[in-house]
Amino acid sequence: MSILDWFLDPAQWAGADSIPVQVGYHLLYSGTALLVALAIAVPLGVYIGYTGRGELLVAGAANALRALPTFGLLVLVVMLVAPLVGSRLAFVGPTIVVLVLLAVPPILSGTVAGIQGADPGAVGAARATGYTRPQILWHVQVPCALPLFLSGIRNATLQIVSTATVAAYVSLKGLGRYIIDGRASSDYTQMAAGAVLVAVVALVLELAFLGLGRAVVSPGLTRNPLPTCRRTRTVRPDLVPPSTPRKAAS
Amino acid sequence: MITFEHVSKVYPDGTHAVHDLTFDAPSGRLTVLVGPSGCGKTTSMRMINRLIDPTDGVVSLDGQDTRSVDAIELRRKIGYVIQSAGLFPHRTVVDNVAALPRLLGVGKQQARSRAMELLAKVGLDERFALRYPYQLSGGQQQRVGVARALATDPPFLLMDEPFSAVDPVVRTQLQDSFLQLQRDIGKTIVMVTHDIDEALKLGDQVAVFREGGTLAQVATPSGLLAHPADPFVADFVGASRGYRALGFVEATAPVELADEATVRVGSRPGDAGAVDDGWCVAVDDAHAPLGWVDLRAAGEVVEERHIDFSGTVARADGSLRDLLDAALSSPTGRGLVAGPDGRLRGSVVAAEVLRHVGHGREAEVSS
Ligand SMILES: Nc1ncnc2c1ncn2[C@@H]1O[C@H](COP(=O)(O)OP(=O)(O)O)[C@@H](O)[C@H]1O
Ligand SMILES: [Mg+2]
Numbered sequence: 001m002s003i004l005d006w007f008l009d010p011a012q013w014a015g016a017d018s019i020p021v022q023v024g025y026h027l028l029y030s031g032t033a034l035l036v037a038l039a040i041a042v043p044l045g046v047y048i049g050y051t052g053r054g055e056l057l058v059a060g061a062a063n064a065l066r067a068l069p070t071f072g073l074l075v076l077v078v079m080l081v082a083p084l085v086g087s088r089l090a091f092v093g094p095t096i097v098v099l100v101l102l103a104v105p106p107i108l109s110g111t112v113a114g115i116q117g118a119d120p121g122a123v124g125a126a127r128a129t130g131y132t133r134p135q136i137l138w139h140v141q142v143p144c145a146l147p148l149f150l151s152g153i154r155n156a157t158l159q160i161v162s163t164a165t166v167a168a169y170v171s172l173k174g175l176g177r178y179i180i181d182g183r184a185s186s187d188y189t190q191m192a193a194g195a196v197l198v199a200v201v202a203l204v205l206e207l208a209f210l211g212l213g214r215a216v217v218s219p220g221l222t223r224n225p226l227p228t229c230r231r232t233r234t235v236r237p238d239l240v241p242p243s244t245p246r247k248a249a250s
Numbered sequence: 251m252i253t254f255e256h257v258s259k260v261y262p263d264g265t266h267a268v269h270d271l272t273f274d275a276p277s278g279r280l281t282v283l284v285g286p287s288g289c290g291k292t293t294s295m296r297m298i299n300r301l302i303d304p305t306d307g308v309v310s311l312d313g314q315d316t317r318s319v320d321a322i323e324l325r326r327k328i329g330y331v332i333q334s335a336g337l338f339p340h341r342t343v344v345d346n347v348a349a350l351p352r353l354l355g356v357g358k359q360q361a362r363s364r365a366m367e368l369l370a371k372v373g374l375d376e377r378f379a380l381r382y383p384y385q386l387s388g389g390q391q392q393r394v395g396v397a398r399a400l401a402t403d404p405p406f407l408l409m410d411e412p413f414s415a416v417d418p419v420v421r422t423q424l425q426d427s428f429l430q431l432q433r434d435i436g437k438t439i440v441m442v443t444h445d446i447d448e449a450l451k452l453g454d455q456v457a458v459f460r461e462g463g464t465l466a467q468v469a470t471p472s473g474l475l476a477h478p479a480d481p482f483v484a485d486f487v488g489a490s491r492g493y494r495a496l497g498f499v500e501a502t503a504p505v506e507l508a509d510e511a512t513v514r515v516g517s518r519p520g521d522a523g524a525v526d527d528g529w530c531v532a533v534d535d536a537h538a539p540l541g542w543v544d545l546r547a548a549g550e551v552v553e554e555r556h557i558d559f560s561g562t563v564a565r566a567d568g569s570l571r572d573l574l575d576a577a578l579s580s581p582t583g584r585g586l587v588a589g590p591d592g593r594l595r596g597s598v599v600a601a602e603v604l605r606h607v608g609h610g611r612e613a614e615v616s617s
Contacts, residue, residue: 121336128301128332128408129350129399130325139353143340218340220382 006193017177023201025173029092030160033099037156041104045111049145050137058112062105074098074166091170102163103156110152114145146217154209161202165194175201251277252298252406252440257307259293259463267293268463271307276455280432280439284449285459285466285486291442293463295408298440299328311406326354329399329407329437333415335391337383337398344369344379347397354402361401368397371434373427389420396428400435409441413448425452446487450475450494458483472498496571501606505573507566507587507596512537513552519545529582531594532557539563539586539594563588566595574603 006012012019048054077094085093118141126136168176178194181187213222252275259268268290275281283291296302297309300321309316316324337346345352347365352358369379372393383391392412399407413421413428429452432439443449449456450471458466458474460482467479475495478484488494511530513522522530528546531539541559548556561580564572564587576585577600584597 119336119339121332121334122338125330125332125336125395125398126338128299128325128330129328130322131350131353132322135353139349140338218382220338220340220342220384223382223384 001189003189003192003196006189017173019197022173022175022177023197025167026161026164026175026198026201029095029099029167029172029174030157030164033096033103033160033164034153034157036096037100037103037107037160038153040100041107042111045108046115046137046142048108049112049115049141050133052116055112058108062109065101065105068101070098070102070163071166071169073101074170078170088172091167091172095164095167095170095172098166099160099164102159106155106159107149107152110148110150110155111145114148114152115141117148118144143218144221147213147221150209150213150217154206157205157209158202161205162198165198251275251312252281252438253308253310253313254294255308255310257294257297257304257309259290259297259302260305266463268297268304271463271465273457273465273468275438275440277312277438278436279454280441280452281455281457282449282453283440283442283457283459284444284446284453286461287444289459289461290463291444291459292410294459295410295440295442298406298408299325299330326350326402327404327406329402329404331392331395331399331407331409331412333411335383335388335395337391337394339383342380342382343374343386343394346383346394347401349398350401365397365401368400369394371400371431372397387420388416389424392416392424393427396431400437405438407437407439409439411443412441414443414445421448428452450487450497458486460486493571496574496607497569499570499607500567501570501573503606505566505587505598505606506602507598508584510584510586510594510597512594513543513545515540515552515554515557517552518550519548519552527582531586531597533594536592537594538592539588542581561586564598565590570603570607573598574600577603 015021045058048058074094077097078091081094082090084090115137122140122144123136126140131139164174165176165179167174168180175194175197178190178197182189182191182194214224254271254273257268257271258266260266271290271294283294285291293302297304298311298316300316303317311319311324311327337343338349341349344362344365347368348356348358348361351361351364356364366376366379370376374390374393374397378386378390383394386394392415395412399409413424416424425448441452453471455468456471456474457468460466466486467474467483469477469479472495474483474487475491475498478487478491484491511522511525512533513519513530514533514535522545525545528544529542530545532541532543532552533539541557541561543552543556543558545552558581561582562572562576562585564576564585566587566589573585573587576587577583577598578585580586580597582597584599585603587595587598589595
């Protein structure tokens with residue numbers, strides 16, 4: 001059976017173990033891990049970038065976490081947690097924890113680098129004209145940090161999505177199932193299909209991040225001039241003062 | 251008025267950046283701090299808006315000790331322009347200018363329309379308003395920087411080497427247009443530069459700093475040129491200061507101008523009438539002088555390529571230096587002089603200007 005036949009097989013698209021369901025679980029684990037990682041890394045990164053405290057901690061933690069063996073860690077955490085919890089959560093929890101540990105370093109270093117890398121001339125000008133520290137952070141540093149911040153999240157997401165296959169090792173669902181089950185039954189077509197699905201999900205997310213970047217990052221930072229017509233349509237009307245005062249006209 | 255009273259600054263590392271500084275920057279005037287690099291000009295300026303706190307002494311604004319005011323409140327009364335412009339890279343030009351008013355609660359429309367007015371005032375075309383800073387040249391960024399500093403109409407303005415990062419041609423344009431603007435807005439300005447020419451050109455008052463952060467002399471530009479306080483100032487002001495001083499001397503008696511034959515581009519050389527030595531003045535439709543044309547070298551019709559543009563044009567109400575410049579730079583030795591309306595008045599020779607230099611000097615000394 002070719003990989004195309006595998007994908008065209010209606011059996012793969014319906015039922016409790018169908019492709020949509022597995023993709024759904026894969027995204028569920030990935031999304032949860034990403035949200036938890038964001039909740040930890042963003043406030044921490046903003047704090048460190050803002051105060052300049054704990055920069056060494058960022059570098060050290062990032063390296064340490066990067067060197068962790070994902071699979072070994074997963075097994076370890078499951079072994080530690082399983083006797084205590086005893087339900088399906090015994091497997092879900094450790095999986096999420098491992099994915100979060102993977103995702104925190106890129107988000108953290110992206111956030112810190114973004115905040116600290118904000119144009120010093122712009123930050124200095126804001127300070128000199130009476131912006132308070134929080135105003136400098138919110139109106140100058142954060143917008144200037146968005147490109148690096150987003151690329152940190154993007155890296156984290158791609159890592160999570162490709163690593164979330166480990167969930168299957170501890171008997172959970174997700175795209176890893178095709179790889180594990182395929183290997184167990186020497187069904188190499190199924191294994192390859194699983195890999196393709198992971199790649200497709202990663203690609204779609206990559207495109208989504210591209211769109212997100214366009215939507216939230218100022219063209220002044222990306223140096224990606226938007227089509228003029230779009231810019232003028234959105235900004236022009238309230239920009240140029242009416243030649244006669246509005247009140248007089250109404 | 252900005253007042254320094256015995257102000258000193260020693261950095262934590264022991265650097266004595268400013269030493270016992272006492273001087274006034276009068277209201278509505280432009281005071282330039284000038285001196286070699288590292289002599290404490292920037293440090294002095296940044297003590298005005300409390301970006302740096304003095305180790306000793308008092309800086310006051312209109313009589314009020316700056317330490318008695320909240321630093322944030324203080325800074326919002328003081329516009330600030332730096333060398334690299336320091337624009338917000340993520341905001342368009344118009345929103346850079348509108349940013350601080352918006353922060354202080356002015357409505358979006360009002361802030362933007364005021365920003366547009368300011369951009370026009372600093373000589374930036376409306377079509378740049380929606381660009382981002384990276385899409386502007388250094389000179390244009392600097393204009394935006396000035397507009398942004400004026401956005402809340404602060405009574406004071408601090409400028410640190412505002413025109414130093416651009417090429418000489420653009421610098422001259424920026425200086426001229428800033429002088430024009432200052433005539434209009436009359437802010438109390440402290441400007442830092444290391445360029446003595448800029449200081450003499452822009453300053454109503456010039457404070458010369460020397461190494462070690464001490465003040466060498468405070469005077470008007472002409473006073474500095476005529477009476478440098480010591481050899482350091484004399485040396486810093488430069489070897490050509492006698493000639494520069496002419497820039498502040500106006501003729502006390504009418505300078506004698508000679509009439510010149512004129513010709514327009516596109517006309518025939520014969521149209522100029524009687525011409526002694528073959529040279530006559532090319533003028534445009536408004537009768538403003540363009541340059542000299544050697545009719546003997548021109549063919550049937552006078553074309554733009556026949557015009558020698560090398561000479562400068564002096565204003566009839568300008569300084570003796572402008573007149574002398576025009577005479578010395580002219581290919582004929584006769585400097586072109588135009589009236590305030592731009593129309594050609596006639597020409598002047600160097601000897602005639604020099605005849606007035608003696609009188610100008612006497613007039614200055616006797617006054
Ligand atoms: N933050 C600082 N810490 C220590 N020394 C400084 C600091 N800023 C400036 N200096 C020193 O103070 C002196 C004056 O500096 P500055 O005011 O920038 O001079 P200028 O603007 O005239 O070039 C220099 O010797 C400079 O090295
Ligand atoms: Mg300086």
